[in-house]
Amino acid sequence: MSHVDEGTLHAYLDGELPSPERAALESHLAQCATCRAQLAEERALLERSAALLGSARPVERAVPPFEQVRRATRRPWYVRTEFAWAASLVLAVGLGYYLADAIAPREAPANRGPAAVASTVSESVPTDPLVIARQENAPAQKSTARRPSAPPPLEEKAQLSQADAYRRDSDVMGYAAQPPAVSLRGAAPLPFDTVRRSNAREEVPIADAQAGVVEISPRAGAAAAPNANRADSRSVRNLVSTSWPVISRGKAASLLGDRPVGVPGLVTRGIRSSPKGDTVVVEQALDSRTVIQIFQHPANTETDALGARERADRVLARYVGRLRVEISGPVSTDSLNKLLEQVEPLP
Amino acid sequence: MPDDIAEVYRNTYPALVRFLYRKVWDQGRAEDLAQEAFARALVHRPDNTRGWLFVVAANMARDEARKAARERRHLTLLKSEPDATELDPEESIDAHTQAQQVRVALEQLTPRDREALLLWDAGMSYDEIATQTGLARGAIGTTLARARRRLVEAYDAGQEGGQHVARG
Numbered sequence: 001m002s003h004v005d006e007g008t009l010h011a012y013l014d015g016e017l018p019s020p021e022r023a024a025l026e027s028h029l030a031q032c033a034t035c036r037a038q039l040a041e042e043r044a045l046l047e048r049s050a051a052l053l054g055s056a057r058p059v060e061r062a063v064p065p066f067e068q069v070r071r072a073t074r075r076p077w078y079v080r081t082e083f084a085w086a087a088s089l090v091l092a093v094g095l096g097y098y099l100a101d102a103i104a105p106r107e108a109p110a111n112r113g114p115a116a117v118a119s120t121v122s123e124s125v126p127t128d129p130l131v132i133a134r135q136e137n138a139p140a141q142k143s144t145a146r147r148p149s150a151p152p153p154l155e156e157k158a159q160l161s162q163a164d165a166y167r168r169d170s171d172v173m174g175y176a177a178q179p180p181a182v183s184l185r186g187a188a189p190l191p192f193d194t195v196r197r198s199n200a201r202e203e204v205p206i207a208d209a210q211a212g213v214v215e216i217s218p219r220a221g222a223a224a225a226p227n228a229n230r231a232d233s234r235s236v237r238n239l240v241s242t243s244w245p246v247i248s249r250g251k252a253a254s255l256l257g258d259r260p261v262g263v264p265g266l267v268t269r270g271i272r273s274s275p276k277g278d279t280v281v282v283e284q285a286l287d288s289r290t291v292i293q294i295f296q297h298p299a300n301t302e303t304d305a306l307g308a309r310e311r312a313d314r315v316l317a318r319y320v321g322r323l324r325v326e327i328s329g330p331v332s333t334d335s336l337n338k339l340l341e342q343v344e345p346l347p
Numbered sequence: 348m349p350d351d352i353a354e355v356y357r358n359t360y361p362a363l364v365r366f367l368y369r370k371v372w373d374q375g376r377a378e379d380l381a382q383e384a385f386a387r388a389l390v391h392r393p394d395n396t397r398g399w400l401f402v403v404a405a406n407m408a409r410d411e412a413r414k415a416a417r418e419r420r421h422l423t424l425l426k427s428e429p430d431a432t433e434l435d436p437e438e439s440i441d442a443h444t445q446a447q448q449v450r451v452a453l454e455q456l457t458p459r460d461r462e463a464l465l466l467w468d469a470g471m472s473y474d475e476i477a478t479q480t481g482l483a484r485g486a487i488g489t490t491l492a493r494a495r496r497r498l499v500e501a502y503d504a505g506q507e508g509g510q511h512v513a514r515g
Binding site: 005014017049060063068287288339 | 353
């Protein structure tokens, strides 16, 4: 038997070599010092590789009860918001029925199809960044099984009582007065939808459905104010520096005269500029719930974006290229320092 | 049957989270996606639940990456709801630095080598990896040997490079 190749040795070490081959290999190893040495080398490599992967593993947490998955209480947020999105359309369509019956049965434009719905919805451009984010994510679970929406079931009609408050709002009417044959663009494929419906009644708080309306049709905000406030206080609670407008990477680069900087490997959640445009903040997620802010401005300019300092308990600074960079976040100074050291121009 | 999936869930959930974590590099999202995969399995009832879950998880992770790329253009949402079960962020800093170095090393593998390695690390057998990746079973040992070697080499190279930068 000639010397053994590394693939066979790895299969052997992994316990995946079929027994006839294993027996042959072992008898060869007994006689061949070269292959024994090779085996030791491969074993060391294998252990090293496993250790490296092991050092990049998530924290072991208790497995959540299966019942939780079954009831899908911890849906990813984009699925939940997608429900809200779909619910808002359901409500809007339902409202259309209501209005068509109660107000203007003949004026309901009979030839408006799904495309009209889509364009109307996409035209109602939200101004709240939160809304943009949600809409951006809403279609993530694209519907492949579109189905015409039958007349709304009873429980959906029941929601119409809540819609009374919005009745006079012309924007809502504008896209709510649809004929029955519209497609629910945001509806998920049928099986999921079934699950979602069954879950919706028991677990999705009604506030979510209302928030969906608020988010998708911000111009209805005045009429829906009481609910909007409720939704806002819940979802905007953690929004930081809302007064700083969101900007693109390109815009940030032109303000700074250089590429914006951040910690490589962290997800960038957003880039904003100070109202005066003299400071840029890059917001990055340490994990899904911890966000750090990296303030930056050209080192040769003065900035009055001291709001940053006021807002943050601990601010550390250094220069990266021609930028002065400050970092803040809900972690210790030590940790901020470590992160600050890693800061470099974003790709 | 749901009970079967419940059994797979208990046995496979941690491995699936680990597998996803090495793709999305965010524990919360990895957990969300893993649960989503199981929720889908409940609906689809695949024959080979375990294999199916990893295929779906890999697809979801890929979609996540695309979505993240889109979000980089506009997203401003800070999803930072306090969570009593969340770890102290302090603890995650060192882990992040290490994970980041491994991540960079992993990204230097070919997609197929990386997939085989992550699937093996998630507890899959050679047979399962072969089914999953389309590789011949006989090629898995060689693939893993190459993947492991490249991972270690890339990691060590990164360490040396990092030290130069730190000292330079």
